Amino acid sequence: MFKQVVWVALSTSLLAISGCAEGQSGSSASDSAVATVNGKPVSTDVWNLWVETRTRGASEELTPENKDELLDELIQMYLAAEDAEKQELAKGEDMARMELMRMSAFADVASRRFLDGEEPTEEELKAEYEKQVATLPKLEYNAKHILVDSEAKARELITRLDAGERFETLAEQNSSDSSAQNGGDLGWFVAARMVKPFADAVESMEKGKHSTEPVQSQFGWHVIKLEDTRDLAPPGYEDVKEQLGPLVKQGRFQSYLDDLQQKAKVEKKLD
Secondary structure: OOOOOOHHHHHHHHHHHHHHHHOOOOHHHHHOEEEEEOOEEEEHHHHHHHHHHHHOOOHHHOOHHHHHHHHHHHHHHHHHHHHHHHOOOOOOHHHHHHHHHHHHHHHHHHHHHHHOOOOOOHHHHHHHHHHHHHHOOOEEEEEEEEEEOOHHHHHHHHHHHHOOOOHHHHHHHHOOOHHHHHOOEEEEEOHHHOOHHHHHHHHOOOOOOEOOOOEEEOOEEEEEEEEEEEEOOOOOHHHHHHHHHHHHHHHHHHHHHHHHHHHOOOOOOOO
């Protein structure tokens, strides 16, 4: 059922624990191991993680034969790694990849110490709430636009708008955007949802006016009409309280990393 060479793809998730297991020696390590490979113990931690990875959490369904097959796979992974090390097969890019995998695994352990650690206090949660609210947009915009494929066409439409033609009619007849069937109506949106040239133009416009110059984006040329704006109220603290805890913990970890970097002797050598 399980007999297949799959450990090459799965070995990344086992790297950190395997690396720790390689350093074990003596009778206590061997006694708690599920096997030894040329004298090197295969720890129960590695075995449990291997089974969980291979069975995706369905380890309770394993028969004794399944377990024996999985143990053989794990032993063969150890043997292949040992032989590759003896022959010095890993060089250049392979060595770099293994080093990156190893460092990533240990960094993940450090991260989990913070993310699984002490729960944030009410004061920390409220401070995080205020921090997040400060980054939220303060306004929503309601606008219409006409999207065309040339600056000349956009300028022609602006001239026609200046002469009194209806924006909605020109949008229906000329816009290549799906909003054309609604007279170019884009509904309510925050500026950050739009591409930057469009957002910048909307933020600088006066309500009830159309753009006096075509606005270019990667989608084409826009003629925009700002219909209205309204204040955007942030969500209530209690409504988002559960989402704040992980942010506080991530902030703790980032502070830890910043502190490590500040104290470390780091020399950047990129050109």
